[in-house]
Structures are given as C-alpha cells and as structure tokens.
Amino acid sequence: MxxxxxxxxxxxxxxxxxxxxxxxxxxxxxxxxxxxxxxxxxxxxxxxxxxxxxxxxxxxxxxxxxxxxxxxxxxxxxxxxxxxxxxxxxxxxxxxxxxxxxxxxxxxxxxxxxxxxxxxxxxxxxxxxxxxxxxxxxxxxxxxxxxxxxxxxxxxxxxxxxxxxxxxxxxxxxxxxxxxxxxxxxxxxxxxxxxLAPVRRLSYMARNIGPASLDRRLPEDNLPSEITPLVHAVNTSLQRIESGYRREREFTANAAHELRTPLAVLKANIETLSSLEEVPQLIDELGDIERLVTQLLRLAQVDNLVLRPGEEADLHAVALAVAQQLASMALASGKSIELTGEQGRVPVRGHADFLALALRNLVENALAHAPRSTSVEIRVGADASVSVIDEGPGVSQGDTARIFERFVRVKPGAYKGAGLGLSIAQRVAAAHGGSISVGREPGRGAVFTLKLPGDPPVSAP
Known part of the structure; x- marks a missing residue:
C-alpha cells in the first residue's frame, strides 16, 4: 500500500x-x-x-x-x-x-x-x-x-x-x-x-538486449493497441542496428584481411631486400596500402555525412574538376576523358567534395576497365544526374547488385584496388537521398548513373 x-x-x-x-x-x-x-x-x-x-x-x-x-x-x-x-x-x-x-x-x-x-x-x-x-x-x-x-x-x-x-x-x-x-x-x-504491466515487462526485456544479443526482439502479441506501434518501431530499429553492427564487424574483418596481405608481402620484401633496385617496388606496395587506408577513412567519413540545410553544389563544376584531376591518369594508361552534356551551371543540393569523391570513384572504375585508346565519357544531365560511360566489357546481370558491396571485386587480381570505390560512391549517393544505377550503353560498355533527388534548387542571381 x-x-x-x-x-x-x-x-x-x-x-x-x-x-x-x-x-x-x-x-x-x-x-x-x-x-x-x-x-x-x-x-x-x-x-x-x-x-x-x-x-x-x-x-x-x-x-x-x-x-x-x-x-x-x-x-x-x-x-x-x-x-x-x-x-x-x-x-x-x-x-x-x-x-x-x-x-x-x-x-x-x-x-x-x-x-x-x-x-x-x-x-x-x-x-x-x-x-x-x-x-x-x-x-x-x-x-x-x-x-x-x-x-x-x-x-x-x-x-x-x-x-x-x-x-x-x-x-x-x-x-x-x-x-x-x-x-x-x-x-x-x-x-x-x-x-501497464506489459510495458514494464517490455522495459525489462529491452534492458537485457545488448551487443551480444541483438538478434532478440520484443514480443508484439497480446499488447495494448496503443503500445503495439511503438514496440514494432523499436523492433524495426533493432533490426537496423543489428544489420549495421553486422556490417561493421564484417567491415573490420575484411579491412584486417585486406591490410594483412600487403603488410605481410611488404615485410617479406623488406626482410629479403638485397639491393636498392627493389626500393621502387616497395614504394609501390606502400602506395597500395596508403590508398587502402585512405579509402577506409573516406568510407568512415561518408558514413557520418550529414548535409547542412541550404548546402548547394554545382554538378557541372564537380564533373569538370574530376575530369581535370584524372586527365593525367587517363593519358598515362593510353585513355582519355570526355565531358559532355550540360555545359552551364547545374545546381543541386549536396556537398561538393563528397559528390566529387563519388564521381571520381566511378571514373577511376571506368578507367580501370576501359581498353587502351578508348575514351571515358562524363555526361552531365539537366535532371541533376551525371553518368560515366566506358567502352569496356560492361557488368553482367548477376554482378549488378554485388559490385556495390564492400571489398567485392568481380575479377580479383585483374585490377588493382580493394573493392571499396563503388561502395563509397553508393554511400555518398544515399547520403544525398539519391542513387546509383548501372546499365549498358548500346555499342559501348557500362553506364553508371548518379541521380540526385528532386528538382535542382534555384540559385540566387
């Protein structure tokens, strides 16, 4: 009492x-x-x-x-x-x-x-x-x-x-x-x-859900109708947390694996180093490790990306900057980059640096798969989209979903890279409320299209 x-x-x-x-x-x-x-x-x-x-x-x-x-x-x-x-x-x-x-x-x-x-x-x-x-x-x-x-x-x-x-x-x-x-x-x-006894029981069960038991869910049966939507929302949140936690564990395991191999090779080469002629090879291997670490850091930055209200970027300016940055890389591999489509300002709501990161990864992927003496086209659309078109073999229907997963390489060993570029590009698109689709250009190769949502914002004169 x-x-x-x-x-x-x-x-x-x-x-x-x-x-x-x-x-x-x-x-x-x-x-x-x-x-x-x-x-x-x-x-x-x-x-x-x-x-x-x-x-x-x-x-x-x-x-x-x-x-x-x-x-x-x-x-x-x-x-x-x-x-x-x-x-x-x-x-x-x-x-x-x-x-x-x-x-x-x-x-x-x-x-x-x-x-x-x-x-x-x-x-x-x-x-x-x-x-x-x-x-x-x-x-x-x-x-x-x-x-x-x-x-x-x-x-x-x-x-x-x-x-x-x-x-x-x-x-x-x-x-x-x-x-x-x-x-x-x-x-x-x-x-x-x-x-309210069912609510107290749910609270007790929720307190016992931790990192080691993220697969548990709160029961949704025999609850008051006012509480059921809340419990369903909590279970949905737990599902997302479990998925994110599982992805992070997989990411950590994959990152450790990807770093272990080049580090082991580098260590072995250093231990057997007999002359200075092998130094350039070691520097090249260090560059691969540096690129992998850089991509891991960028992936972490993209996961924490939050757009500020009113933040705006020029999609044409972003595409032009990426084309200029990668022009020397394309020429060094016997290829070229062509910028087509809208030539004027294409304002979109977004972060210019991260949009450039996503587009750069798409262009680098196209350059890696395009044959020599071919051109990679960057096509800017007035509908807040930008497409990257190459003349390579394209992407098979069975690989269109897998290529955006972390550390996935369709042909391991055929191309350099850890399989993070397309995953980073997709994360950037999702953070902007957009998407990346992959298709095939008739008579050419793969087409990757970055599409941002809605109408472009009207810029002040």
Whole structure:
C-alpha cells in the first residue's frame, strides 16, 4: 500500500494516468453532488410550496363568517395544538381587504406580508418584527369573501428539521467519504499498474538486449493497441542496428584481411631486400596500402555525412574538376576523358567534395576497365544526374547488385584496388537521398548513373 501511494507522486506513466483518472473521478463526483443539491433544493421548495397551499386550503375550509360578518377559524384539536405551539412553527392569520389582522393563531396583530395584488406572487418570506422569527408563507383569498388567509412556516417546522438532519449527516460523514476516496485512489493505482504491466515487462526485456544479443526482439502479441506501434518501431530499429553492427564487424574483418596481405608481402620484401633496385617496388606496395587506408577513412567519413540545410553544389563544376584531376591518369594508361552534356551551371543540393569523391570513384572504375585508346565519357544531365560511360566489357546481370558491396571485386587480381570505390560512391549517393544505377550503353560498355533527388534548387542571381 505504501508503494502504491509513493508511486502516485512520481513522474511515471502510471502516476500520470492515475492522477488524471482521479481528477476526472473527483470532478464527476463534485458535479454529481452539485446536481443532486440543485435537484434537492428544487424538490424541497416545490414540496414546501405545495405544503403551504394545502395548509392555506385547510385553514380556509375551516373558517366561517358569522352573522356580523366577522371571520372565525374553527380547528380540530390536533390542528389547534400544532398552531398553538409556543415556538410557533406554524402560524395563520385572517386579513381583511386592507390587510388588517382580523384573527390569528398566536394573537398576532400585524400581517407577515401585505395582501398581494391581482397577478402578484402570493408567496413571501418575511420576519415577524414582534418575535424575530423568519417566516416563509403564502397569502390566498378566502373563497368568495373579501378576506384573505395567510399561513406561514417558521424555522422549527418539520421540513427545516429534516434539512438540519441532512446537513448534520453530511458534516459527520466526512471520515467515511475520506476513506472512500482513499480506497478509490488505491484501487485506481492498482488497476493502472496492472494495465501497464506489459510495458514494464517490455522495459525489462529491452534492458537485457545488448551487443551480444541483438538478434532478440520484443514480443508484439497480446499488447495494448496503443503500445503495439511503438514496440514494432523499436523492433524495426533493432533490426537496423543489428544489420549495421553486422556490417561493421564484417567491415573490420575484411579491412584486417585486406591490410594483412600487403603488410605481410611488404615485410617479406623488406626482410629479403638485397639491393636498392627493389626500393621502387616497395614504394609501390606502400602506395597500395596508403590508398587502402585512405579509402577506409573516406568510407568512415561518408558514413557520418550529414548535409547542412541550404548546402548547394554545382554538378557541372564537380564533373569538370574530376575530369581535370584524372586527365593525367587517363593519358598515362593510353585513355582519355570526355565531358559532355550540360555545359552551364547545374545546381543541386549536396556537398561538393563528397559528390566529387563519388564521381571520381566511378571514373577511376571506368578507367580501370576501359581498353587502351578508348575514351571515358562524363555526361552531365539537366535532371541533376551525371553518368560515366566506358567502352569496356560492361557488368553482367548477376554482378549488378554485388559490385556495390564492400571489398567485392568481380575479377580479383585483374585490377588493382580493394573493392571499396563503388561502395563509397553508393554511400555518398544515399547520403544525398539519391542513387546509383548501372546499365549498358548500346555499342559501348557500362553506364553508371548518379541521380540526385528532386528538382535542382534555384540559385540566387
């Protein structure tokens, strides 16, 4: 019980729901009491008015006019005793047309209220100045005579006593009402806690999911409909985390393998170094290792790439810069680079350096597979796309999906490289919300197209 009331004041979902439910219950309870009070007052006033009319009719029926024209009230013993009590709970008066008292129950000489005119409310509430008693009464005509009957009830009548009993009951029943409120609070807290028990079980299961148990998922059966979408979203996130974690482990293993081989070769060559003539070969091997490390660093940078709002690049300028950078490499291998398509500014939302990195990898891949004395075309499109076209053997249908995976080389040993260039290019495209597709140009070789999303942004003049 102590824990239940302690939980009522914390910031948990259980406490919040409990407090809100109790506020609603309390507001409903108070509204119900107010409605009952209003209904009681209406019924009480209606009953009191009806009682006064009955008393006035009773007095009228027992009033006679003698031969001299004076009214006289003749009451049976029971009524006479009620209208003769010294505390004056009930009184009556017989008034003439001008409101003078002709007869009364307690020798009263002044009327309690003036005789109402035609159409006025016959009910009244007034204080008898001679006794200080607050009366509530009614004035009605006495049949076809010029007289009026005035009857009234004082605070000692039975209806007032009944009201006092009700008020006294309410005053002395607060311990019961308090105990009832505490009981409702405890039951509400317990009910809410039981309703949220599945959420606590899910929290416990989620806390036990770690790097060694990423294959676990939270159960989605027998849950409240409000919780199921959240649990499904958590499971989807866990699936993505597991996939990313698995890729990172594979990446680490592949990177270690790719670095181990050239380092082992380099170590063996250094150990068997017999003359300085072998130094250029060692430098070339060190260059391969340096390129691999550089690509690994670039891949890590691409994985953390986040575009800033409003960041913009010129796709034509990026393509021109890449063509100029790789021109010497192409000439050294007996090939050339041709820049075609849009020659003006092609603004896109993106990071110029990373777009250049992706395009450079695509062009280097094309140069590696293109035959000598051929040209690699860089075609810039007005639809925020850039294509790299070579005259090599192309990509087979079965390899189009694999070539973008890390450390994948379709023909190992045929070309230098660790198989990271296309993977980096695809990651850059994905970070920009775009994609890279691969196809075949009729009469030529492979076509790699980098497509960025949406319409190009409008640049300020």
């Amino acid at each position: 102590t824990r239940i009331f302690r939980d009522f004041w914390d910031s948990s979902l259980t406490a919040r729901l409990t407090r809100r439910v109790l506020v609603i219950v309390a507001a409903t309870f108070l509204l119900l009491l107010a409605i009952l009070k209003i209904q009681y007052l209406m019924e009480r006033d209606s009953l009191r008015d009806a009682t006064l009319q009955m008393q006035a009719y009773d007095i009228s029926s027992r009033t006679i006019v003698d031969e001299s024209g004076a009214p006289k009230v003749v009451l049976p013993e029971g009524l006479h005793a009620a209208y003769s009590r010294p505390d004056r709970p009930y009184v009556y008066l017989i008034l003439d047309g001008e409101g003078r008292v002709l007869a009364s129950s307690h020798g009263m000489e002044e009327p309690l209220a003036p005789v109402p005119a035609q159409g006025e409310d016959p009910l009244f509430r007034n204080v008898d100045l001679s006794t200080g008693i607050d009366y509530y009464g009614i004035t009605v005509p006495l049949g076809n005579t010029p007289f009026h009957v005035q009857v009234a009830q004082g605070p000692a009548h039975s209806d007032v006593l009944e009201d006092s009993l009700i008020e006294e009951f309410l005053e002395h029943s607060w311990p019961f009402l308090l105990a009832l409120a505490l009981g409702i609070s405890a039951v509400t807290v317990w009910t809410v806690r039981q309703s």
